[in-house]
Amino acid sequence: LDTTLLSSSLLLTLSTLLIPVFTQLLPKTLKSPTATITSATKTAFLISLIPTTLFIHSGTEHIISCWEWKPIMNFKIPISLKLDLYSVLFIPTALFVTWSILQFASWYMASDPHITKFFLYLLMFLIAMLLLTIANNMFLLFIGWEGVGIMSFLLIGWWHGRAEANTAALQAIMYNRIGDIGLMLSMAWLASSLNTWELQQTSPATHLPTLPTLGLLLAAAGKSAQFGLHPWLPAAMEGPTPVSALLHSSTMVVAGIFLLIRTHPMFANNQLTLTICLCLGALSTLFAATCALTQNDIKKIIAFSTSSQLGLMMVTIGLSLPQLAFFHILTHAFFKAMLFLCSGSIIHNLNGEQDIRKMGNLQKTLPTTTSCLTIGNLALMGTPFLAGFYSKDLIIESLNTSYLNTWALLITLLATSFTATYSLRMTLLTQTGFTRTPPTTPINENNPAVINPITRLAAGSIMIGLLITSFILPVKTPPMTMPTLTKLAAITVTALGLILALELSNLTHAMTSPKRNHASTFSISLGYFNPLTHRLSSTSLLISGQKIATHLIDLSWYKKLGPEGLAHLQLSMAKTSTTLHTGLIKAYLGSFALSILVTTLLTQTP
Amino acid sequence: MGAHLARRYLGDAETEPDPLQLPTFPPRLGLPERRARVMVATAEELARAQVPLDQRDFCAHHLLRLMRCHRDAFPVPWQCHDLRHAWDACQHHDYVMRMKEFERERRLLQRQKRLRQREVAAATGE
Numbered sequence: 001l002d003t004t005l006l007s008s009s010l011l012l013t014l015s016t017l018l019i020p021v022f023t024q025l026l027p028k029t030l031k032s033p034t035a036t037i038t039s040a041t042k043t044a045f046l047i048s049l050i051p052t053t054l055f056i057h058s059g060t061e062h063i064i065s066c067w068e069w070k071p072i073m074n075f076k077i078p079i080s081l082k083l084d085l086y087s088v089l090f091i092p093t094a095l096f097v098t099w100s101i102l103q104f105a106s107w108y109m110a111s112d113p114h115i116t117k118f119f120l121y122l123l124m125f126l127i128a129m130l131l132l133t134i135a136n137n138m139f140l141l142f143i144g145w146e147g148v149g150i151m152s153f154l155l156i157g158w159w160h161g162r163a164e165a166n167t168a169a170l171q172a173i174m175y176n177r178i179g180d181i182g183l184m185l186s187m188a189w190l191a192s193s194l195n196t197w198e199l200q201q202t203s204p205a206t207h208l209p210t211l212p213t214l215g216l217l218l219a220a221a222g223k224s225a226q227f228g229l230h231p232w233l234p235a236a237m238e239g240p241t242p243v244s245a246l247l248h249s250s251t252m253v254v255a256g257i258f259l260l261i262r263t264h265p266m267f268a269n270n271q272l273t274l275t276i277c278l279c280l281g282a283l284s285t286l287f288a289a290t291c292a293l294t295q296n297d298i299k300k301i302i303a304f305s306t307s308s309q310l311g312l313m314m315v316t317i318g319l320s321l322p323q324l325a326f327f328h329i330l331t332h333a334f335f336k337a338m339l340f341l342c343s344g345s346i347i348h349n350l351n352g353e354q355d356i357r358k359m360g361n362l363q364k365t366l367p368t369t370t371s372c373l374t375i376g377n378l379a380l381m382g383t384p385f386l387a388g389f390y391s392k393d394l395i396i397e398s399l400n401t402s403y404l405n406t407w408a409l410l411i412t413l414l415a416t417s418f419t420a421t422y423s424l425r426m427t428l429l430t431q432t433g434f435t436r437t438p439p440t441t442p443i444n445e446n447n448p449a450v451i452n453p454i455t456r457l458a459a460g461s462i463m464i465g466l467l468i469t470s471f472i473l474p475v476k477t478p479p480m481t482m483p484t485l486t487k488l489a490a491i492t493v494t495a496l497g498l499i500l501a502l503e504l505s506n507l508t509h510a511m512t513s514p515k516r517n518h519a520s521t522f523s524i525s526l527g528y529f530n531p532l533t534h535r536l537s538s539t540s541l542l543i544s545g546q547k548i549a550t551h552l553i554d555l556s557w558y559k560k561l562g563p564e565g566l567a568h569l570q571l572s573m574a575k576t577s578t579t580l581h582t583g584l585i586k587a588y589l590g591s592f593a594l595s596i597l598v599t600t601l602l603t604q605t606p
Numbered sequence: 607m608g609a610h611l612a613r614r615y616l617g618d619a620e621t622e623p624d625p626l627q628l629p630t631f632p633p634r635l636g637l638p639e640r641r642a643r644v645m646v647a648t649a650e651e652l653a654r655a656q657v658p659l660d661q662r663d664f665c666a667h668h669l670l671r672l673m674r675c676h677r678d679a680f681p682v683p684w685q686c687h688d689l690r691h692a693w694d695a696c697q698h699h700d701y702v703m704r705m706k707e708f709e710r711e712r713r714l715l716q717r718q719k720r721l722r723q724r725e726v727a728a729a730t731g732e
Contacts, residue, residue: 053681056680057677057680057681059656059673059677061656403625470683470684471676471680471681471683473669473672473673473676475658475660475661476658476660476661477660477661477663477697479701480694480697480698480701481697481698481701481702
């Protein structure tokens with residue numbers, strides 16, 4: 001009975017989401033499609049609590065359903081779905097966050113003429129993401145993977161009249177494609193060596209070679225914006241704020257980490273891959289935190305914060321703690337989505353102003369939004385007993401007590417203190433101080449479509465850590481014994497970061513001109529990464545293309561070696577022999593007669 | 607925190623045990639009444655409860671009680687706090703025992719070095 005109830009309620013959840021997609025195809029129009037879609041997502045969330053509760057209570061390991069869909073004779077799509085703890089917890093979280101974002105978007109995008117299309121795009125993205133989550137087969141996962149990539153492109157470039165938005169959308173596609181090379185490599189390897197794409201058959205007891213695991217790592221680095229493939233995530237802030245909140249903080253960017261969590265048994269024994277995960281994650285988290293320190297656009301700060309937390313999740317994978325990484329995904333989804341919604345509320349209320357230097361004293365005019373912004377920042381910093389604490393503090397503790405790379409440990413601690421610094425900087429500049437906004441701004445947050453989602457997510461940010469730890473037992477024993485300094489390491493570095501931020505903000509009040517040194521220039525120009533890679537790679541490709549087209553083909557093959565060269569050779573030979581052509585017939589006849597006479601005389605032998 | 611690693615590189619590596627190669631001395635050297643540790647939970651119980659392999663250690667009986675309590679007390683999570691504390695305390699004592707083993711190894715290595723130095727001194731003294 002349990003299994004039937006579980007599967008049928010999950011099926012009901014997924015079909016509730018599909019209803020608005022198909023009703024749009026009907027000729028008659030619904031009274032308010034956006035409200036329909038929002039309520040469909042809300043209903044789906046409430047229904048999805050049933051399979052989650054049943055799953056946790058029954059202590060099931062996982063439920064796998066294998067089916068094949070054969071549209072034509074020789075082509076089958078394996079619809080094999082896996083319901084384990086990860087998918088069963090992710091679905092209600094994603095639906096809850098999406099419900100809040102859709103409700104917010106009905107206010108934020110109210111003036112947009114194609115709001116229905118926007119909502120449908122978000123819904124299609126959600127369906128692709130959930131497909132990715134419950135996929136047991138790499139092929140199905142790939143369908144979901146590409147689906148979220150396409151919807152990301154369409155949603156980042158929503159305001160397609162803007163050149164920067166189009167560039168950003170294309171950038172997202174390019175970087176994700178580089179990651180897809182890795183995914184396709186590992187899929188091809190799995191198909192050729194293990195003859196399967198099913199996840200439960202891809203983790204043999206024997207040691208797996210490093211190549212497919214590196215492919216998966218590249219895929220995760222591309223999708224989850226690790227260092228080297230990270231520029232698309234800050235650029236993706238060109239899209240509307242609901243898009244940033246849903247895709248580029250909670251759901252899409254964690255798809256790479258989710259892939260690594262799902263395929264963790266494949267490389268749990270491969271120390272090289274785990275070390276690369278650890279070091280790449282540590283580098284990403286520090287780099288993103290450094291870049292966030294000097295950003296002035298509120299959305300870019302939160303984007304770099306997302307990138308930093310994704311690096312932390314990658315570090316957790318490198319520590320061989322996939323369940324803890326997944327836990328961090330869930331808690332991060334709540335407070336990051338809330339941070340984006342608060343920033344969206346601030347931006348809309350200030351008539352499109354995104355620069356924090358032109359905001360100030362919003363605590364008085366936007367009390368609820370700014371309070372929730374503070375709660376979100378505290379959760380992000382890992383304040384004790386908020387959501388972020390339960391996952392982030394455990395990660396830092398496990399990192400401190402593990403036998404591994406000290407450099408990665410120090411880098412991660414430094415990034416944790418930077419997190420506190422940029423969060424406090426953002427809070428201080430937006431909420432406190434003097435009002436630097438223009439005097440006539442349409443500030444009004446008394447709209448339930450704004451307040452309800454934000455407060456709902458705030459409640460989630462406070463409670464979700466406690467809820468998950470109460471009901472789910474860890475599958476890897478957490479470290480219980482460590483020196484006091486190690487136990488307090490995370491909160492100490494956070495406090496140091498806060499003190500540093502307060503000190504720096506006090507300095508800026510006293511100084512007149514901003515100080516420009518190498519560190520600040522590095523941070524402001526995002527590590528010089530964008531111009532270096534974008535210009536170098538494209539110019540080198542274009543120059544080599546030009547060389548091949550002109551020097552190789554035109555010059556060498558046609559001129560030097562081909563028809564012109566042959567003609568030139570003939571011409572030079574003809575030029576040397578042309579001086580012998582004098583045109584004197586009598587001389588030619590005389591030479592003929594002479595040679596015949598000499599030949600006749602010589603051949604006559606007496 | 608990492609002092610043992612620093613001592614292996616900067617201090618005397620001979621008297622510092624390698625954390626990955628413990629133990630090198632016989633377990634009953636100097637402790638004649640020592641008995642081997644016995645797991646309270648049986649292998650069948652752990653297999654039936656589907657406990658993850660990493661968690662089938664000497665504290666697994668506490669974990670089994672905790673899992674049973676979680677199943678019975680659902681959806682009220684605070685009834686199992688005592689059992690969770692018992693499991694955590696057992697893990698803590700296990701860790702302390704491991705640290706004591708490490709310290710024993712270190713002192714035995716130091717003793718070994720002292721004995722060797724005494725032999726060398728006696729051989730050169732004579």
